[in-house]
Amino acid sequence: xxxxxxxxxxxxxxxxxxxxxxxxxxxxxxxxxxxxxxxxxxxxxxxxxxxxxxxxxxxxxxxxxxxxxxxxxxxxxxxxxxxxxxxxxxxxxxxxxxxxxxxxxxxxxxxxxxxxxxxxxxxxxxxxxxxxxxxxxxxxxxxxxxxxxxxxxxxxxxxxxxxxxxxxxxxxxxxxxxxxxxxxxxxxxxxxxxxxxxxxxxxxxxxxxxxxxxxxxxxxxxxxxxxxxxxxxx
Amino acid sequence: xxxxxxxxxxxxxxxxxxxxxxxxxxxxxxxxxxxxxxxxxxxxxxxxxxxxxxxxxxxxxxxxxxxxxxxxxxxxxxxxxxxxxxxxxxxxxxxxxxxxxxxxxxxxxxxxxxxxxxxxxxxxxxxxxxxxxxxxxxxxxxxxxxxxxxxxxxxxxxxxxxxxxxxxxxxxxxxxxxxxxxxxxxxxxxxxxxxxxxxxxxxxxxxxxxxxxxxxxxxxxxxxxxxxxxxxxxxxxxxxxxxxxxxxxxxxxxxxxxxxxxxxxxxxxxxxxxxxxxxxxxxxxxxxxxxxxxxxxxxxxxxxxxxxxxxxxxxxxxxxxxxxxxxxxxxxxxxxxxxxxxx
Numbered sequence: 001x002x003x004x005x006x007x008x009x010x011x012x013x014x015x016x017x018x019x020x021x022x023x024x025x026x027x028x029x030x031x032x033x034x035x036x037x038x039x040x041x042x043x044x045x046x047x048x049x050x051x052x053x054x055x056x057x058x059x060x061x062x063x064x065x066x067x068x069x070x071x072x073x074x075x076x077x078x079x080x081x082x083x084x085x086x087x088x089x090x091x092x093x094x095x096x097x098x099x100x101x102x103x104x105x106x107x108x109x110x111x112x113x114x115x116x117x118x119x120x121x122x123x124x125x126x127x128x129x130x131x132x133x134x135x136x137x138x139x140x141x142x143x144x145x146x147x148x149x150x151x152x153x154x155x156x157x158x159x160x161x162x163x164x165x166x167x168x169x170x171x172x173x174x175x176x177x178x179x180x181x182x183x184x185x186x187x188x189x190x191x192x193x194x195x196x197x198x199x200x201x202x203x204x205x206x207x208x209x210x211x212x213x214x215x216x217x218x219x220x221x222x223x224x225x226x227x228x229x230x231x232x233x234x
Numbered sequence: 235x236x237x238x239x240x241x242x243x244x245x246x247x248x249x250x251x252x253x254x255x256x257x258x259x260x261x262x263x264x265x266x267x268x269x270x271x272x273x274x275x276x277x278x279x280x281x282x283x284x285x286x287x288x289x290x291x292x293x294x295x296x297x298x299x300x301x302x303x304x305x306x307x308x309x310x311x312x313x314x315x316x317x318x319x320x321x322x323x324x325x326x327x328x329x330x331x332x333x334x335x336x337x338x339x340x341x342x343x344x345x346x347x348x349x350x351x352x353x354x355x356x357x358x359x360x361x362x363x364x365x366x367x368x369x370x371x372x373x374x375x376x377x378x379x380x381x382x383x384x385x386x387x388x389x390x391x392x393x394x395x396x397x398x399x400x401x402x403x404x405x406x407x408x409x410x411x412x413x414x415x416x417x418x419x420x421x422x423x424x425x426x427x428x429x430x431x432x433x434x435x436x437x438x439x440x441x442x443x444x445x446x447x448x449x450x451x452x453x454x455x456x457x458x459x460x461x462x463x464x465x466x467x468x469x470x471x472x473x474x475x476x477x478x479x480x481x482x483x484x485x486x487x488x489x490x491x492x493x494x495x496x497x498x499x500x501x502x503x504x505x506x507x508x509x510x511x512x513x514x515x516x517x518x519x520x521x522x523x524x525x526x527x528x529x530x531x532x533x534x535x536x537x538x539x540x541x542x543x544x545x546x547x548x549x550x551x552x553x554x555x556x557x558x559x560x561x562x563x564x565x566x567x568x569x570x571x572x573x574x575x576x577x
Contacts, residue, residue: 046241046242047241047243047244047245048244048245049244049245049474049475049498049499056474056475056476056477058241058244058475058477061510061536061539062543148499149247150244150247150473150475150497150498150499151247151473151497151498151499152247152249152355152356152497152498153246153248153249153356153358154247155247155497157473168485169485169501169502171484171485172484172486173484173490173502175442175444185501186501194357196355196356196446196497197355197446197447197497199484199501199502211356213346213358219247
């Protein structure tokens with residue numbers, strides 16, 4: 001990712017310290033840079049949230065050395081550039097690896113049985129000028145990749161949506177979306193693992209359990225996993 | 235049930251959760267000799283009733299409209315020794331939203347991912363309390379000679395907070411003051427006008443507000459227009475890590491101020507971020523009440539937080555851990571009482 005110094009904005013005490021926005025497409029092209037222990041290990045750093053094109057570092061303002069943090073983020077960004085240029089292909093990046101078992105399985109495509117008939121299916125069809133059947137056909141066609149787990153425990157951001165279906169989120173998010181809801185927004189699809197607020201346009205619902213705290217790991221999918229939606233006729 | 239939540243798990247999608255008004259919980263814990271992060275009860279609007287199996291110190295803070303022990307009125311933001319078997323009744327809130335009840339020893343339900351917080355977004359941690367729930371209590375701390383007060387002879391008030399701290403614990407802040415905000419990370423994208431507009435508007439707290447966030451609506455605005463289907467433009471951003479206090483601006487124009495149980499990431503641009511010192515105040519904003527924002531510089535936000543932390547520490551809410559103590563039964567528990575009347 002490009003780390004734009006102007007975007008390193010100490011935005012609030014304590015929590016949102018740095019937002020590094022990518023200028024060159026997805027920031028995290030390789031999971032090798034997605035969880036830099038070097039950042040996480042810094043004094044005063046509470047959490048590192050890697051988005052598709054950003055990294056947000058949550059800090060304790062009274063314990064964090066902001067200069068050291070910025071320095072580490074710059075190193076991280078240059079590692080990322082090196083990685084993307086192919087120089088470091090396959091090379092081990094000290095402090096930059098995902099924890100063992102956190103990377104997904106790119107070889108398996110998991111079917112996700114989905115009952116179509118979501119609250120927004122009709123309005124999506126109207127907005128993109130297709131029939132409901134065509135919307136469903138275009139939603140089940142691609143193989144999706146989990147790019148990120150966030151928002152809520154086990155919530156999957158999925159890349160691969162047919163661009164014809166690209167619509168922004170709802171202007172006003174719903175206070176409550178049911179568990180298993182399958183939605184779309186922008187060029188992504190998603191699955192809500194549990195009932196939460198949400199602003200994605202809902203096409204259907206799966207009965208698959210995406211988050212089970214009793215399971216290890218509790219999240220059904222990890223970044224890098226691939227899946228396909230399948231019409232569940234029941 | 236809330237403590238100070240599950241920090242450090244955002245990358246798994248696990249919300250921090252914890253007390254929405256963390257200062258009120260920390261001060262309640264300080265009053266009963268608990269560590270700041272001991273689990274207490276967060277009651278939203280309603281007033282819980284409890285019975286203790288053993289005499290313990292209890293403190294009630296936040297927005298509670300008062301409380302009684304055995305029918306006798308006792309002060310808020312004070313250490314009160316409650317005899318075994320007496321009914322602790324907290325009245326519903328009248329000004330703010332959330333009341334906190336801390337019991338000496340803390341509530342000792344099992345931890346999930348390092349916390350006893352009820353995560354109301356994702357369902358981690360204990361379920362919301364219901365009538366008849368029996369809550370195990372941790373070992374009582376060696377508070378001080380106060381608690382040697384004879385039990386079984388009615389409640390005894392053993393400590394009150396100085397007025398300034400009591401006001402803090404009860405959320406009695408200058409309600410007219412606008413909420414201090416820092417420029418958000420997406421201001422360049424939204425345009426500086428977005429922050430000016432945020433601060434020039436009088437907002438009203440919407441009923442859909444909850445522990446994930448305070449939803450605001452303009453006090454004077456035509457009815458919400460139909461969903462634009464996205465052709466309106468301001469749009470969304472690639473999903474991004476979020477933080478309590480972030481002021482999200484969905485295209486509909488009604489901002490959402492994220493609270494403790496916010497989702498770990500979000501896709502609406504962040505126009506501003508509430509100064510951390512004002513988070514408790516946002517958590518106590520009652521539906522229907524008016525809200526204004528005022529822009530502050532980073533150094534001012536830092537000074538607000540520094541002063542807040544100094545004040546909280548002066549109440550003993552900065553102490554690292556409760557002192558171990560022997561001699562009190564380990565089987566102590568609190569039982570949630572049936573509600574005898576509405577409200």
